Amino acid sequence: MIAGAVVLLSGTAAMARQADRYLVVRCGTLLDVPGTPAKKNVTLVVKNGAVDSVLTGLDAKASIPAGASSEELNLSDQFVLPGLIDCHVHLAMEFTPDMRLRMLAENEVDSAFRSVMFAKKNLMAGFTTVRDLGAGGEVVVKLRDAINRGDVVGPRIIAAGKAISVTGGHGDPTNGVRSDVFGLAGAEDGVADGADECRKAVRNQVKLGADCIKLTATGGVLSPSSAGLAQHFFDDELKAIVETAHAMGRKAAAHAHGVDGINAALRAGVDSIEHGTYLDDESVRLFKEKGAYLVPTLLAGETVSANAKVPGYYLKVVADKAAIVGPRMLEMFRKAHGGGVKIAFGTDTGVSTHGENAREFGLMVKGGMTPEQAIISATITAAELCGMSRLVGTLEPGKRADLISVRGDPRADVTLLERVGAIVKDGAVVRGADGD
Numbered sequence: 303m304i305a306g307a308v309v310l311l312s313g314t315a316a317m318a319r320q321a322d323r324y325l326v327v328r329c330g331t332l333l334d335v336p337g338t339p340a341k342k343n344v345t346l347v348v349k350n351g352a353v354d355s356v357l358t359g360l361d362a363k364a365s366i367p368a369g370a371s372s373e374e375l376n377l378s379d380q381f382v383l384p385g386l387i388d389c390h391v392h393l394a395m396e397f398t399p400d401m402r403l404r405m406l407a408e409n410e411v412d413s414a415f416r417s418v419m420f421a422k423k424n425l426m427a428g429f430t431t432v433r434d435l436g437a438g439g440e441v442v443v444k445l446r447d448a449i450n451r452g453d454v455v456g457p458r459i460i461a462a463g464k465a466i467s468v469t470g471g472h473g474d475p476t477n478g479v480r481s482d483v484f485g486l487a488g489a490e491d492g493v494a495d496g497a498d499e500c501r502k503a504v505r506n507q508v509k510l511g512a513d514c515i516k517l518t519a520t521g522g523v524l525s526p527s528s529a530g531l532a533q534h535f536f537d538d539e540l541k542a543i544v545e546t547a548h549a550m551g552r553k554a555a556a557h558a559h560g561v562d563g564i565n566a567a568l569r570a571g572v573d574s575i576e577h578g579t580y581l582d583d584e585s586v587r588l589f590k591e592k593g594a595y596l597v598p599t600l601l602a603g604e605t606v607s608a609n610a611k612v613p614g615y616y617l618k619v620v621a622d623k624a625a626i627v628g629p630r631m632l633e634m635f636r637k638a639h640g641g642g643v644k645i646a647f648g649t650d651t652g653v654s655t656h657g658e659n660a661r662e663f664g665l666m667v668k669g670g671m672t673p674e675q676a677i678i679s680a681t682i683t684a685a686e687l688c689g690m691s692r693l694v695g696t697l698e699p700g701k702r703a704d705l706i707s708v709r710g711d712p713r714a715d716v717t718l719l720e721r722v723g724a725i726v727k728d729g730a731v732v733r734g735a736d737g738d
């Protein structure tokens with residue numbers, strides 16, 4: 303026993319002596335805090351994965367103790383900014399017309415392998431943090447853990463687990479399929495009716511490892527359901543979901559298209575509205591009164607409108623909904639942004655193609671934001687909504703060293719963010735200066 307204790311002690315001592323790791327990033331331009339002036343020709347010093355200091359000059363000498371490991375990243379001809387954050391993705395899926403057929407042939411293991419590939423695509427597009435708002439089973443919760451362990455390369459993930467839905471609602475996985483094959487879904491699968499089942503469904507997701515709770519307050523576009531886009535959960539159910547989530551320290555993200563569902567969810571105290579298609583003046587007032595965020599997913603609108611025109615791409619019931627929702631979203635965005643609603647960047651990637659997340663920026667600018675406002679939305683504001691402002695969103699000392707580079711100033715041309723150069727996550731170089 304004593305010998306074992308000695309081994310344990312010396313092991314701890316060895317860990318304490320482990321060499322510090324430094325990364326020295328030479329930045330032609332550094333936008334360390336979006337919304338403030340960028341710094342020209344500076345050196346960003348990263349220690350053990352966190353931002354340590356920003357030094358003046360491209361050749362500034364970082365004080366690195368003897369014995370520490372250090373690496374240089376030369377971005378002296380590039381524009382460096384914090385890693386991007388997408389508050390609405392689905393890492394376990396990417397919509398294809400044969401999705402319903404695949405439900406019969408594939409299981410959670412297939413989703414898990416796909417999610418590894420999709421996660422990497424999000425990271426390689428410059429998204430160092432993503433919030434996954436809904437996946438069947440435990441795929442994304444386990445993917446998050448695997449990435450955190452270093453087993454899989456991917457962005458840092460905030461996972462919602464399975465979305466909470468009413469029976470027959472947008473998040474009921476047994477919509478439009480044979481009940482004798484797929485059965486009926488219950489609270490364990492996130493399908494809940496009545497306040498008590500709603501509480502149970504939320505608690506179950508927390509138990510399974512969810513970081514936040516997603517609920518489908520209204521009908522949705524891609525579900526094979528003709529239950530419309532209006533409010534699905536009753537007010538007492540919404541209240542039960544939000545209160546239970548908050549009691550367990552989780553934020554609640556409400557998918558909502560119809561205005562009755564948007565406003566009911568806001569009144570119930572949700573932290574964000576996802577999509578928000580039919581929001582009105584009262585919604586804008588409620589967003590501000592409650593301090594809730596809008597996650598606009600303009601790219602999803604753009605994607606479903608385009609696909610709805612392709613014969614046979616969606617089921618008719620889906621195509622009909624896509625055709626009315628898609629074109630409305632820019633107008634919705636203009637109204638919310640003009641009304642002063644806090645907007646956190648989110649794409650609904652998985653509805654669109656993984657790795658194309660940055661296309662959202664161009665749409666946000668089309669909807670009335672300046673490029674700089676869109677960048678703030680995908681960094682500082684997104685970090686706030688994710689409850690991660692202490693870790694990510696800016697490159698201030700103490701925060702995780704998540705950064706990307708582009709060639710040119712994205713505050714002048716926001717579409718430059720569709721072609722990200724270097725990527726650093728947690729102080730580790732994922733892709734170098736020349737895109738290798």
Ligand SMILES: [Zn+2]
Binds near residue numbers: 390391392650
């Ligand atoms: Zn979604």
